[in-house]
Amino acid sequence: MPQSTWSAKRERQYQHIKAGLKHRGKKEDLAEEIAARTVNKERARQGESDTASRSSLEDISSGRRGGLxxxxxxxxxxxxxxxxxxxxxxxxxxxxxxxxxxxxxxxxx
Incomplete structure (x- = not known):
């Protein structure tokens, strides 16, 4: 688990995103970075983190945004x-x- 403050749900989300990226051919390090960024952005959107950027709060969710x-x-x-x-x-x-x-x-x- 990269972050000690993540819940079990966020850890599962991280592992799922990472596995999907690796399956699509991304390198381990890049997959970990993208997965962690995605989970942290979702945490910020849900109010689970201490700080959040304006784009994290005002933009559409990273899961919905996909490759748009x-x-x-x-x-x-x-x-x-x-x-x-x-x-x-x-x-x-x-x-x-x-x-x-x-x-x-x-x-x-």
Whole structure:
């Protein structure tokens, strides 16, 4: 068990996610990291942790989100994700851009 504060339910959830990732070909270390992050995010959403990020509380659940926000998923990245990347890269005029314009400005990735 990676976290001593996890309940038995969270430990089962962690093991299930980790096993699924390993079955899909992810390396052990990466599977453990993704599973732990997912469990910790769910704990934060449910009020089981001392601190929680704004995205943990306001975003849809990681279980429901699945691959919707992956770079190649059907929905792609969210407007907020594109805007933050544009801000980090110093793209001018990003405030007035739409999601499609931000995507073009970032090189369509």
């Amino acid at each position: 926000r992956s770079h190649s998923g059907s929905g792609g990245r969210t407007y907020a994700q594109l805007y933050n990347e544009a801000r980090q890269r110093g793209i001018k005029g990003r405030f007035g851009m739409s999601k499609a314009e931000l995507l073009r400005a970032l090189g369509g990735r």
